[in-house]
Amino acid sequence: MSRIEELTLGAIDEADRTFCVSFGGNLGNLERSMAAVGQTAPLHVRSVDGDRYQLVTGFRRAQVLRLLGRTQVLGAVYSREELPDPKAARLAVFDNFGVRDYNLVEQARAVELLLDVGEMAEAELVNKVLPAMGLQGHGRVLQRLRRLLVVEEEFLETIAEEGWPARAVLPLCAWRADARQAFFEVVQALRPGANKLAELVTWIEEIALQRDKPIESVLVDLKLRSRSQDEALSPPERLRQVREVVRRARYPTLTRMERRASELVGKLQLSPYVTVRPPEGFEGDAYEARFSFASPEELGRIGRRLVEASDDPSAVELRSLLTEGLPEDEEEEKP
């Protein structure tokens, strides 16, 4: 049983991070809240040598109290016998579950703590803890999550800061350190959202497979570092440009077909109120034409032009694009 006591903040060993899961994140809200109402829940500590304490939960709160210049703190005090290491590790991880979401780095640290100190079996972690964290309950996720902690510190800080999710970040754990570092420089400059980051990671991995080259070579081939730092472009334009370059490399035939379809539609010289689109991924047998009109005369003009366009060789080529693709002389493109 623990005892609730008022402790001197200085008696808590700040350097002992054995049970610390917290990593990065903004303390602003917590600071405002604690400045306004003070400490509402006790920290959990273990007594060490009588007058010193080891912090088990409440690392962020202890940090804020120090920032606020407080010297006293409310603590639930346990002896080592009352709260042995495995129990303490579980308390450290699960205490925060109901209060806030862990960022990905914290999830990795929590898993490591549960395995190493909490003596939790892998099966329990996979089947219960990962899903509770919003992750897929799969041994592979656990394996990659553990690998995350060996990723460069600077990268971890960005992951925590940006709140990037597992699906975007965990594949990077399988990359070589130099590839990851090179890619990190690119994403540091671009700061993509989670979806775009996940998309870039997937495409780059798959280009490497397609070309049978290491990822670091792909990054060099596509000149992603210089493109991501192109000062002639605004940050969103840079991201757009990088995404487009990577997509073109990932889907070389598809992007050429898209471009050709767009040229052919242009050649049909339809009204600006008409849009023509191929089926998604050219996976289908029909183009979709949409038009809008404001008067019967305009409708007539659009209709007449559509009829004329049906005889245009571009319309024939558009049709064959769906099954035959590009004519041979247009298939190759310079890298």
Next chain:
Amino acid sequence: MKPYRPARIVVEREARRDPLARRVLDFYSGVPVEEVERAEELLAEPPAGPDPFGAGKRTLLLARFRGTFVKPCPGTAEMLCCHYVVLSPIVNCPLECTYCVLQSYINRPAITVHTNVEECLAQIDEYLAAVPPGGLVRIGTGELADSLVLEEPTGWAERLVHDVAGRTNAVLELKTKTALVEPLLGLDHGGRTVVAWSLNPEVIIRREELKTVGLEERLEAAARVQAAGYLAAFHFDPLIHYPGWEADYRDLVARLAQAVDSRRVAWVSLGSLRFLPGLKTVIKARFPKSRLPGGEFVLGQDKKLHYLAPLRTAMYRAVAGWLKEWDEEILIYLCMERDSLWDAALGERPPDRAAVEQRFRRRLQAVASFGTTPS
């Protein structure tokens, strides 16, 4: 090819009495055996570790199947269907094809051998009794498992070969990537069983069809079953698009032509690699050396990833062309493909279900060694 040996056998209490279960337990004597009340108990303890699917293959489950053994292939609404009928005596497979769709579907961490043979045969009876006069049903066991890889311990194929031998409205297809044809050779098959191989160039077999036998062994096995009076069939499925595919597939057709008698080939199917999007993540994780996820895939109308249509057209057209050069009469069909690609690749297509059936029936009638002629 190393024979499969499970690390443990789990047997349902009820199934243990079945002769097939006893046969398997005898065959694998020495393998630890656990008894469970119901197969579902296995679901409660999925294997831990980074590859539960792979780990699950080391468990052989002997259980009674309480569902429908015989099911028409669901096909896909937008695709021309070949009206195949799927039989599931075994679910899951010790072979390790990187692209295997079972990795997306199977949630039971084991290879399941169903032991209620008589019930299965009764269901086949019932299914075939409802076939209209003149109808021909192709039944295959190669959808949820390799048809022959567990033949020696289970004897499932032998039972089915015997069952179908006397029928007039059904043909059994056993589909495999092994050369384990020995148990079939002496059987009285009545000409109603077709033994089929999935084929790919050697480079793809080595990289993507792990634990299977090489091309030469497959072709030699096909020649052996032909010599034993069986019809052979071949599935160029999945066709894989990669630099150099054209030369490799041309060479593959040439080697096929040298190895087997085209007049005793029941049919050849072509199908390009396709899979549910989630499988890509599984392939990357389980087989980091696989190049398949780098293919130029788009999402099809069936919600599966397919190579871009023009890439598929080019592959179908090329392979079909080489096959026709080998033998003009060979029956070629596309698996799960839309009408416009049939037209573009093969220049024609059967207009409806009746025409599909008719093609298979005519081909089987035409093939010299076909035993009991279907009505």
